[in-house]
Amino acid sequence: MNERRDSIYAVINLGSSYLSGLLAYKGSDGRVEPITAHRIPTHGCIRQGCIHNIEEAARLISLLIDRLSESLPDGASITGVYVGLECRSMHAETYLASIQLGEEGRIVTQDDLKALEDEVNQAKYSGMEILSVTDPRYRADGKREYTPRGVRCRQLEATYQLVVARQNIITNVEETITKRLGLRLLGIIPTPIAEAVATLTTEESALGCAYVNIGGGTTSIAIYQERLLSALYILPLGGDNITRDLTHLNTRLLESDAELLKLQHGSMNTSVSKTLQIEATSTTGGQSKTFSQLDINRYIDARVREILKNVISIIDEAGFGANVPKGLILAGGVTQTDYFYDTLRKLRFEFREARLRRDVYAEGVSPEFVEEYASVIALAWGAKKEGVSYEVLPLETLMEERPEPAFSTIEPSHPSPSTTSGERLEGGYTFHNQTDPLPEEYAGEEEESREESRVQRPSWISRVKDQLTEIFDTGEDD
Incomplete structure (x- = not known):
């Protein structure tokens, strides 16, 4: 590749609901400078983070690559990608x-x-x-x-x-990327680790916390202490379970209609009036149907509480109940459900909504873009090898300016924790050596x-688990 061309990194995240892709430059300080990003519904070809239908997955990834390639300079093409994975066996x-x-x-x-x-x-x-x-x-x-x-x-x-992760899951990724699409597989990166490393503050990762992403097909739990990963769990539970629950309302629904109902009218607020009705249209163009808003909310509330109860139970039973004083850092589509954080506030424990740190991406990237494409930005931040190759072009073409992303301004960044993650590369996996000692103010208790x-140490875990059990069993709020 001509040395005068800027390196461009290509990443794809295999989500259960969406395939997401990003092309980005990286500044001299390592910050991600997005060029373009897209996402495409998986339509079931990826289940619980695993490629289920290789042929359909290859078709959709090829479509995603084509859309990303539209923003490349003349003579440039995507030849290799990093793949983010969050599968049930990980x-x-x-x-x-x-x-x-x-x-x-x-x-x-x-x-x-x-x-x-x-x-x-x-x-x-x-x-x-x-x-x-x-x-x-x-x-x-x-x-x-x-x-x-x-x-x-x-x-x-x-x-x-x-x-x-299970070998057959990795084999399906390799089959799809290298054999079906003819691309170089630059690395398979555990998405939960990439997200946590790009999100947690030094204090959170040093004192102890759990990064929890409640996605469509899976829920990931990454527990950190002393700035290092202590445990990782992937639960086969997520927003897809809520969708399937809603197909069993008093009027049966197709999954596509239940998904639309969840997105347009879903809430965890169980204090709404029993008489409140909503009208929902079908994705197939059929006759609209009427539902009780309270019934919808109860289904959603019960399932989300069950997921939270499982998360907290796993943290407790794995022996980390007293070792996550900074609580939960929450990400994923389910956490955007109406009344989700209002529900958590009733449980009275430490938590916050996950946001990528400002040192991860360049100034000028809009907060809306960062929120929508947080996973692939985090993956790009950890990428080491460029995924775009250039043809040899005339000198006057090479002298043209590179395309610049046009996003709204954001504020300066703050320091990051030194926690790092490894990545699976063409020649195997890499080590990231920790050379800096833990800051003195965090080291004493450890x-x-x-x-x-x-x-x-006092634990909030047991108390919250008991509260969730009581609420889940009785259907009543505190």
């Missing part, structure tokens, strides 16, 4: 690597750290593929060390989180063991 496996440094001990060297990396690099899980390896948590003679190089000890341990912190 989760984090804990891997412990260790080396013995002799009975008398010795000073830890860079070669020792490399030996730990080499060990985890050989890890294998039957039927699974490793997509990402997080930065390690080091312990020297059982004591937490943030930068162990130069420390004298007898035993050095490193605990990694390995993000894995010297305790997890067992000690469970006892000593």
